[in-house]
Amino acid sequence: xxxxxxxxxxxxxxxxxxxxxxxxxxxxxxxxxxxxxxxxxxxxxxxxxxxxxxxxxxxxxxxxxxxxx
Numbered sequence: 015x016x017x018x019x020x021x022x023x024x025x026x027x028x029x030x031x032x033x034x035x036x037x038x039x040x041x042x043x044x045x046x047x048x049x050x051x052x053x054x055x056x057x058x059x060x061x062x063x064x065x066x067x068x069x070x071x072x073x074x075x076x077x078x079x080x081x082x083x
Contacts, residue, residue, distance in 0.1 A: 017064045021056065027068035032075060052078050 025047075032043035047053045052075040055061045063071060 017059050021064050024064075024068045024071070025056075028072050028075070031068065031072045035076065036079075046079065047075060050075055050078055 025044075029040050029043045029047060032038070032047060033040045036043070036046075038046070047056075052063075052071065055074075056063045056071055063074075
């Protein structure tokens with residue numbers, strides 16, 4: 015499976031987790047993820063983050079997001 019396919023299958027789970035944890039819509043969760051440093055790292059093949067589980071990436075996002083609050 016290539017990196018884009020891997021991301022496409024895991025991103026919906028990450029977005030669902032963000033939406034549930036922060037009680038926001040999935041659209042808002044997707045926007046927050048894609049505009050975060052975690053989202054940028056996830057999109058960058060060089061980081062290897064695409065190979066991590068949805069829960070791991072979600073955890074990174076939560077740490078980043080909660081530091082901004």
